[in-house]
Amino acid sequence: MAILDAKIPEGSLAEKWTQYKNSVKLVNPANKKKLDIIVVGTGAAGSSAASALGELGYNVKVFCYQDSPRRAHAIASQGGINATKNYQNDGDSVYRLFYDMIKGGDFRAREANVYRAAEVSSQVIDHYTALGVPFARDYGGSLTNRSFGGVQVSRTFYAKGQTGQQCMLGSYSSLNRQISEGTVTMFSRREMLDLVLVDGKARGIITRNLITGELERHSAHAVVLASGGYGTIYYLSTLAIQSNGTAAWKAHLKGALFANPSFAQIHPTSIPQLNEYQSKLTLMSESLRNDGRIWVPKEKNDKRHPNDIPEEDRDYYLERRYPAYGNLVPRDVGSRAAKERCDAGYGVGPTGLAVYMDFRDAIKKQGDKTIEANYGNLFQLYDTITGINPYKEPMQIYPSAHYTMGGLWVDYNLMTNIPGLYAIGEANFADHGANRLGAASLMQCSGDGYFILPFTISDYMADQIKTPRIPVNLKEFDEAEENVRKRLEKLISINGTQTPTFFHKKLGKIMWDYCGMVRNEEGLKKAAELVKELKHEFWTDLKVPDNLNELNQEIEKAGRVSDFFDLAGLLITDALNRKESCGAHFREESQTPDGEAQRNDDEYLYVAAWEFKGEKIPHQLHKEKLKFEEVEVQVRSYK
């Protein structure tokens, strides 16, 4: 267990980061030019990291599988980005944001990392504003805020329902500036398919050129993974459909520990699945819960039109169960409460798997115009997809897979246990514990990329200045490329009868049914069996058309799905191991009499970091004990 040193600096929580920055090793500008850094991913995390590193003078190579870095999944984030500006004078502070995240994450995140994320949040907003991100303003011209789930202050900066788009375009613009200055080289339509280690250090990657199918080698002194989350393991999710876990998984196979893989967030408010062809679920931003009231009819099977159901026949179940936070409870709590009502037979809509989110009262109070100004594009999105006008009748919503708190294990430096391999943004596990608060991801991704990694990587790079540029003809590159080639050839030569999508859908259903919002021992064991069987079927009956040496979207999918099978296995193992309920991980065996999550701090106050030991050999569990020095570990209550 010696390998799990989180390297948290000494000192009080509020001073750690400052002291760290004061003592970190630096690299002089002339040397930076000779040092190469690979960044995989161009989302809010990757773009900001690449541009900040480029500004510093490192020689940066960036990769994404989309045709343009601007299209990374972060572009789809909607509701907002948190910062501790306290512009609203409502009592906010770094400590409060830190505390909200620690509590929101159900005391399963590392104090020092979370505190630092809160600490840099204000700089993120300043930087984005300077980059031209048009955050919402009030009539005096100042930036304005709204509140988000799980908190009692207004600290969320937003740009209508397109905050992620605007932040993403901000970081993309800083990336473009570095590309034009020649510090950053962009490789789009490339997929990283392996990590290359030389003498145990991360020294490069193998990519597939998605247009020509060619395998390419790229070397560097350090590799940063900013490859996003793996929520698409559920097939249907609110993520972009190409999002996947491959980059992180490949690093895992090379020795990087995977932490808390079963911590997957199910978001309470997305448009319910309408039919079997559906390829994704559309999120209705959490910000809507500021004004939307969530309810179901008090009677089962009430078939009346929602507008005809009078007040006394409505059950505003969140307001009823959680009077202190009401509709703004955290996501895990909101999702489970919706599932509970629907499972009990009170659900609405054609499938009974939906609840109402109603804006009637808000419109009455604030008028159509204000509501439109705040949520116009979301209302329109809802209308386009469902044909229902939310100004006139309540939205129907249901939980859906959304975000993965789990990810590559990193220390305080954001470095994995592989020297020189970093993980930032959604790809790491560090800041959100067992449940992420709304608007805290963009904040973390951008903070990691702009304000944290550039410091922490310097500590490592300072020791690399004597290492000349890494050649790509080393045997380690030969081997890695050969392995990638073999796996692709294997996938395409199965020549069975079913498509990658067929298997992905089936896998997603198993994960949703047994490893989604609620889990239990029996179900998880069953899921493990089902995944094993399906994986076998995949490797014997998969059909991938066409060839490897051309643009072939099916081989891309096949590769990602093949990794999902292995990741699913680990996710289930992790969920089985954690015999407690915490945050998004709800084990039915572990609940209070009134159905709330019951943690077991005596046994599970740790980060579960899993080590890959080889095919067919069980993963080894390493525990990073969580020490809470600043906050008292409490029962998380929103009542």
Place this chain on the structure above:
Amino acid sequence: MKVRLKIWRQENAKAKGAFVTYDFEEVSPEMSFLEMLDALNQKLIKKSDSPIAFDSDCREGICGSCGLYINGRPNGPEKGISTCQLSMRAFKDGDTIYVEPWRAKPFPVIKDLIVDRSAFDKILHAGGFISVNTGSAPDGNSILVPKEYSDLAFDSSVCIGCGACVAACKNASAMLFVAAKVSHLALLPQGRPEARERVKNMVMEMDRLGFGNCTNTGACEAECPKEINLTNIARLNREYFTAKVL
């Protein structure tokens, strides 16, 4: 319902493409247009045919990946949406639907319905940014921005870089795209210091990449999924001429 699809197939950038007809019967009006293509692809793969290549990712109209020319119009018959937001409800049983990639010289076809839009990225490399280094930004509220301007900047900033404007234009002009970015940054005080250089460089790069001239036909505005309006082009022209004169 069933539809007859006439889809542009082209093996690679160098190959000669052609329309191929597919009679597809398993269409449900609830499918999105891309889900319909997904379903057709599943069928093609099972028959050992090549599936149709097309780009998409977010499937909710925000990433700008998708974008097809459908029955002679970018993103099909409905206004204000991208292709992934188009529903099969927009078609009738028995319809014939032509599906093509964006057609514009600066966007060469890579395969089937996929085109190379990297020219858009290049235009932005030429100046689509504000030059501020990480760490040197002042407090977010130190520069007040009248809400009116900030809102206008937002309206311009929502461009998703899809290229429908270029595909819609008979001259393959990128004016709406460039105008949206120039406007977004020019409307904000943060963007003013570099405004002149920015507009000159971006326009120069746009011309260099072979995009055509704007002759004010307005087809771009009509087909833009984000309804970016022509006043942006007027603003671009104004910015450009002042930049040239000064």
